[in-house]
Amino acid sequence: MKEPKQLQIGRRSFLKITAGAAALSSVGLPKKAFAGTNKQLSTLIDLSLCDGCVDRKVPACVSACKTINQNKIPQVAEPIPEPWPRKTVEDWSKKRDVFKRLTPYNFIYVHKAEINVAGRKKTVFVPRRCMHCDNPACATICPFSANHKNKNGAVVIDQDSCFGGAKCRDVCPWEIPQRQSGVGIYLKVLPGLMGNGVMYKCDLCVERLAADKSPGCVEACPREALLIGTRNAIEKVAAERAGRMNGYIYGKKQNGGTATLYVSPVPFEEINKTMTKKPGQPDMKVDVPRRMAGTDPLAKAVLAAPVLGIAAGILGWLSSRGDKTGKEE
Amino acid sequence: MTDKILAEKNLIVRHGVLELIEHWAIALSGLVLLLTGIFELPVGKRYYIIDVPGLGWSADFITSLSLHYAAAFVFTVAAMLHVFYHGPRGEKGLLPQKGDFAESITVIKSLFGFGEEPPMRKYLPEQRLAYAGMAFIILMLIISGLVKTYKNIYAPDLSHTVLLWATWIHNIFFILFFLAFLAHMAAIALRPNWPMVRGIFTGKVRLDYARHRHSLWLADVEPVQEPPALTVAEEQAPPEPEPEPVQEDSTKD
Numbered sequence: 001m002k003e004p005k006q007l008q009i010g011r012r013s014f015l016k017i018t019a020g021a022a023a024l025s026s027v028g029l030p031k032k033a034f035a036g037t038n039k040q041l042s043t044l045i046d047l048s049l050c051d052g053c054v055d056r057k058v059p060a061c062v063s064a065c066k067t068i069n070q071n072k073i074p075q076v077a078e079p080i081p082e083p084w085p086r087k088t089v090e091d092w093s094k095k096r097d098v099f100k101r102l103t104p105y106n107f108i109y110v111h112k113a114e115i116n117v118a119g120r121k122k123t124v125f126v127p128r129r130c131m132h133c134d135n136p137a138c139a140t141i142c143p144f145s146a147n148h149k150n151k152n153g154a155v156v157i158d159q160d161s162c163f164g165g166a167k168c169r170d171v172c173p174w175e176i177p178q179r180q181s182g183v184g185i186y187l188k189v190l191p192g193l194m195g196n197g198v199m200y201k202c203d204l205c206v207e208r209l210a211a212d213k214s215p216g217c218v219e220a221c222p223r224e225a226l227l228i229g230t231r232n233a234i235e236k237v238a239a240e241r242a243g244r245m246n247g248y249i250y251g252k253k254q255n256g257g258t259a260t261l262y263v264s265p266v267p268f269e270e271i272n273k274t275m276t277k278k279p280g281q282p283d284m285k286v287d288v289p290r291r292m293a294g295t296d297p298l299a300k301a302v303l304a305a306p307v308l309g310i311a312a313g314i315l316g317w318l319s320s321r322g323d324k325t326g327k328e329e
Numbered sequence: 330m331t332d333k334i335l336a337e338k339n340l341i342v343r344h345g346v347l348e349l350i351e352h353w354a355i356a357l358s359g360l361v362l363l364l365t366g367i368f369e370l371p372v373g374k375r376y377y378i379i380d381v382p383g384l385g386w387s388a389d390f391i392t393s394l395s396l397h398y399a400a401a402f403v404f405t406v407a408a409m410l411h412v413f414y415h416g417p418r419g420e421k422g423l424l425p426q427k428g429d430f431a432e433s434i435t436v437i438k439s440l441f442g443f444g445e446e447p448p449m450r451k452y453l454p455e456q457r458l459a460y461a462g463m464a465f466i467i468l469m470l471i472i473s474g475l476v477k478t479y480k481n482i483y484a485p486d487l488s489h490t491v492l493l494w495a496t497w498i499h500n501i502f503f504i505l506f507f508l509a510f511l512a513h514m515a516a517i518a519l520r521p522n523w524p525m526v527r528g529i530f531t532g533k534v535r536l537d538y539a540r541h542r543h544s545l546w547l548a549d550v551e552p553v554q555e556p557p558a559l560t561v562a563e564e565q566a567p568p569e570p571e572p573e574p575v576q577e578d579s580t581k582d
Contacts, residue, residue, distance in 0.1 A: 086375045135485045141390055143370050145496040149486045165371030171390055196375075291391050292481065298398035299478045305402045306471070309409025316347070316410070317417040 042234035047264040049225035052125030064220030080182035081191035101280035104180035104200040113274040130202040131258035138168035153259035154204035163195030174282035256290030340533040354407035361400035368393040429454040451546040473499040
């Protein structure tokens with residue numbers, strides 16, 4: 001299959017094509033729509049291209065992300081209120097430079113995987129960040145809807161309404177969101193009893209997308225290992241590249257599907273073997289079921305419940321009328 | 330109408346079987362919804378609830394959600410059945426009536442020894458007001474819950490504005506539901522209301538209690554004491570002359 005021209009060129013042209021298509025389809029729509037914020041987007045991470053920026057102290061994607069988000073977290077309360085009764089405080093404010101794991105101040109890091117493939121040693125670099133799942137439990141299960149999936153596919157935490165309960169981290173198969181205690185709305189409510197900060201993670205640079213810019217990591221990658229585009233286009237590129245390198249795709253089925261597709265020349269089972277799941281360092285298991293899918297049948301029953309209740313009520317009423325008429329006769 | 334006097338047992342039927350089923354379906358599923366709703370907040374681990382025997386699942390949000398859905402199914406079916414069965418039948422005894430608010434205050438004052446209770450119908454005025462309040466709370470919980478459920482399955486990218494409305498309505502009315510439940514329990518705890526508690530378990534309350542406290546209800550239910558039928562002879566007999574009015578001597582005393 002011949003790769004579409006715009007996809008061979010790279011991210012800049014890719015974005016131009018995407019924006020151009022959006023422009024054609026959104027004549028008369030406000031600027032925001034033109035910026036593609038309502039088009040479903042995906043990103044591609046091509047592990048055959050990523051070299052981990054070994055010549056730099058900090059990989060370019062990580063560095064760009066840090067720079068963009070450096071002022072995101074407000075001043076942390078001093079001292080941080082001690083939660084009761086479990087006294088867990090997560091404070092990264094004095095370790096902002098950490099870049100080898102996810103933290104509230106670091107939304108992407110690069111894992112180095114040393115793999116033996118057919119007796120040959122191969123090094124693969126794997127940028128890790130939020131996968132932006134298609135049906136993200138982290139967002140749907142947030143009790144305050146502070147975490148929300150946008151129309152463009154970005155899963156975004158609103159730091160002004162997040163209480164930092166870390167529920168999103170608990171239900172994320174990769175435990176991506178990271179908590180910073182001592183900031184956020186909980187400080188104004190009952191800081192000792194309820195909430196514990198704000199959860200932070202990659203938001204796909206939604207503000208930059210709205211301004212027609214690529215996410216920082218995509219724009220900064222010197223090897224164009226990261227791409228962004230419309231969902232269909234990225235899926236096509238991923239399939240094409242995986243086919244060409246006789247490689248593998250990750251993210252298409254995991255957790256019910258995600259808006260992040262990894263393409264790799266080596267199996268992800270092998271990559272996963274090099275990863276030990278730790279706080280801020282997710283693994284890369286291939287079998288990642290969407291746990292919430294198990295609740296879908298019951299949820300559908302709930303949606304049907306009003307109709308069932310109304311039908312039962314009306315049938316009961318009609319039946320009682322029949323009984324009454326019979327008795328009267 | 331299920332109301333029926335069982336004079337030989339000194340009882341009167343206050344609730345039919347269906348009403349009992351509706352009440353308990355909503356009550357028990359409502360309690361499960363309250364509990365699992367609380368467990369949808371990240372409290373299981375923080376408050377060591379997971380260490381309570383039998384509540385190890387309290388920090389597993391997916392398990393809580395499954396139980397929440399199961400209870401929501403029962404809750405919603407029962408609520409809808411209640412409205413669409415009793416509504417068309419014209420059973421309006423629980424709907425608020427004019428003057429209920431003022432009458433409720435009189436009843437509540439009397440419960441604490443201030444003044445007399447007015448004669449009452451099948452339901453107390455404050456019961457009718459509480460019913461309307463609870464019905465509104467339940468309606469809002471069901472509507473907002475349905476929006477959230479729909480989002481969970483089909484539309485994770487639902488409009489954030491719609492979702493925030495649904496979420497906060499659900500959260501606020503969850504608190505109101507909890508407060509209404511506490512108020513309901515407090516009403517039961519009051520001694521004059523104890524005879525009604527039996528009714529919600531068995532469907533029947535004591536007849537002497539009903540006669541004493543719900544006299545307006547009994548007036549509707551009890552057959553009217555008609556005067557004995559007149560015989561033909563009595564009908565034909567000329568009316569007895571009315572006695573001459575006695576002139577009272579105002580100076581007697």
